[in-house]
Amino acid sequence: MIASLRTNWIILKTSVEERLVYRGDFVFATLIRFLPIVTQIFLWGAIYGIHTSSPIKSIKSYSYHEMVAYYLLVMVGRAFSSMPGLANGIANDVRDGTIKKYLIQPIDMLGYMFWARMAHKLVYYLVALGPFILVFYLCRHYFSGWPDAFTITAWILSLMMAFLVGFLIESLIGLIAFWFLEVSSLIFIYMMLNYFLSGHMIPLDLFPEPLSSWMQLLPFKYLAYFPGTVILGKYSHQELIFELSIEVVWIIALFSLNRIAFQRGIRRYSAFGG
Amino acid sequence: MNAIVVKNLEKTYKVYQKKEGVFASLKGLWRREHKTVHAVSDVSFSIEQGEIVAFLGPNGAGKTTTLKLLSGLVFPSAGEATVLGHIPWKRENEYRRRFSLVMGQKNQLWWDLPAQESFRLHKEIYRIDPQQYTRRIDELTSLLEVRHLIGQPVRELSLGERMRMELIAALLHKPDVLLLDEPTIGLDVVSQRRVQEFLKYYQVEQKTTVVLTSHYMKDVEALCKRAIIINQGRIKHDGPLSDILDRFSNYKIMDVQFDGDDMPQDFSQWGEVIECEAPHVKLKVPRNKIPEILSNLLSKYRILDVGVQERPLEEVIAEVFTEQKNEAANAQNEQNVLHSKTD
Numbered sequence: 001m002i003a004s005l006r007t008n009w010i011i012l013k014t015s016v017e018e019r020l021v022y023r024g025d026f027v028f029a030t031l032i033r034f035l036p037i038v039t040q041i042f043l044w045g046a047i048y049g050i051h052t053s054s055p056i057k058s059i060k061s062y063s064y065h066e067m068v069a070y071y072l073l074v075m076v077g078r079a080f081s082s083m084p085g086l087a088n089g090i091a092n093d094v095r096d097g098t099i100k101k102y103l104i105q106p107i108d109m110l111g112y113m114f115w116a117r118m119a120h121k122l123v124y125y126l127v128a129l130g131p132f133i134l135v136f137y138l139c140r141h142y143f144s145g146w147p148d149a150f151t152i153t154a155w156i157l158s159l160m161m162a163f164l165v166g167f168l169i170e171s172l173i174g175l176i177a178f179w180f181l182e183v184s185s186l187i188f189i190y191m192m193l194n195y196f197l198s199g200h201m202i203p204l205d206l207f208p209e210p211l212s213s214w215m216q217l218l219p220f221k222y223l224a225y226f227p228g229t230v231i232l233g234k235y236s237h238q239e240l241i242f243e244l245s246i247e248v249v250w251i252i253a254l255f256s257l258n259r260i261a262f263q264r265g266i267r268r269y270s271a272f273g274g
Numbered sequence: 275m276n277a278i279v280v281k282n283l284e285k286t287y288k289v290y291q292k293k294e295g296v297f298a299s300l301k302g303l304w305r306r307e308h309k310t311v312h313a314v315s316d317v318s319f320s321i322e323q324g325e326i327v328a329f330l331g332p333n334g335a336g337k338t339t340t341l342k343l344l345s346g347l348v349f350p351s352a353g354e355a356t357v358l359g360h361i362p363w364k365r366e367n368e369y370r371r372r373f374s375l376v377m378g379q380k381n382q383l384w385w386d387l388p389a390q391e392s393f394r395l396h397k398e399i400y401r402i403d404p405q406q407y408t409r410r411i412d413e414l415t416s417l418l419e420v421r422h423l424i425g426q427p428v429r430e431l432s433l434g435e436r437m438r439m440e441l442i443a444a445l446l447h448k449p450d451v452l453l454l455d456e457p458t459i460g461l462d463v464v465s466q467r468r469v470q471e472f473l474k475y476y477q478v479e480q481k482t483t484v485v486l487t488s489h490y491m492k493d494v495e496a497l498c499k500r501a502i503i504i505n506q507g508r509i510k511h512d513g514p515l516s517d518i519l520d521r522f523s524n525y526k527i528m529d530v531q532f533d534g535d536d537m538p539q540d541f542s543q544w545g546e547v548i549e550c551e552a553p554h555v556k557l558k559v560p561r562n563k564i565p566e567i568l569s570n571l572l573s574k575y576r577i578l579d580v581g582v583q584e585r586p587l588e589e590v591i592a593e594v595f596t597e598q599k600n601e602a603a604n605a606q607n608e609q610n611v612l613h614s615k616t617d
Contacts (some may be wrong), residue, residue: 003401004396006398007398007399010394010395011395012400014384014387014391014392014395017387017391018384018386018387018391021386021387021427022386033466040517089471097380098380099363099381100347100375100377100380103346103347103365104345104346104347104370104373104374104375105370105399106367106370106371106399106400107399129462267349270347270348270349270363271348271349
């Protein structure tokens, strides 16, 4: 137990070091991610007509300020849940045989991937923390004060779990490479679906019924919509507990699916190629 | 004691047969033809603890598949195998801590980081005792002469240096069984020799069981006493390296130096001329005819020096492969002829 913790710690540390090798590229990529938020502010300003004589008060339950705040918070949520290159990375490992490394060493491939991804994220937060604070400071007037401590705790939990849900969904897609070697079009489809099913495009409750309710039954909302709306005070404490519990159930389900897919995939890999 | 026991091992793959052309590709979208490939058929052998054995065979003969079976990367279609008492494809951690697979064409080291970072990770993965780890690193890096390079990112190393680092990573946990798939592929002669010398020294010191595949006969001759020749998935020979020559080579090389210019003009009655520069000649002669040729020459000419050598192993093995290939092709042709006759 302790030994495997140590192993994970070293995987994490080594991955952090690797991540820091290409500093320039990394810092640039991190900063460029803040650009879309500027266009969102202008876009929704135009939709609400804030510069006209009769601006729209609210769309569904969102005021203009809340809408901008939503996008800012979604950006934070996605900083946890998005996993650039994870599915593709697994698929490539399967296709070019790098996966052998994980099969011959006494190591768990998904665990290894998890800790490496954790390292990527930690390094990302290190670089992005300053810019995030700056952006939120500049945009502070879009927020109507601090929520209560319970809500903030729920928000932090929702972010951590967004990381888990994001990781598990993407790794599951990557594992499909055991059956279909080429998964890039599948990943593309997933990205497109994810864009609106997660609430990245617009808040899910803006969609018409019953579409909106159906979308909220899926796990994708935990990637952006849920962490985005917690701070906006859209949930009562009871509702928060309920939502977080459902999220835990999703994590357990996705984790089990990953394990099954991995076991079956390896069997198939061993039977066909290797 | 046997370290590796393999009994009637078989591995067949189904591969998708794509025909040429766009139309065929479109057809392949819903109906695909598969062909069964027998990568390994009915292979049996056992290897003693501390033995070092070469696997020889042309590309696609089944060598790598056999190594993959032994390292648990693939399930067999039939048959059984145990390595150190474990069934490899169960992939138990206990087994995985006791063997190493080095593939000359794949690397396990972190590309962007110095090799020592990968070593440190291996130390944790394989649970190597810290003191032993320091000692091993010390020993292996100095044996392979790469101590000054372990702090340099792997991507900046030359192929030879990288391969040596790969070997260190593979040996850190003191594996009892070492599987080497083309460990010297692409290396220059100096690096090749260094790797050979190292492996030889290491194997003798540690009594590691080694299975090696290589296309370089030099590797094989330097390291192995026993060779298993595999072709088209089947074992064609299993025994001492020297037996290969006795078994498969019907010829020897004869070097004759005549005294002065008094020498035969035409050697074709004795054998094939490889080199002829008076008063010296090099002939490829049938093994069983050597005494006859010699006495014949001695009775007619004055001879200063005679040497008889085995042909280079490489040449003999290449011959074995081509002959078998031709035989297989002939068999196939005969079958085709039969088929067309019955059609």
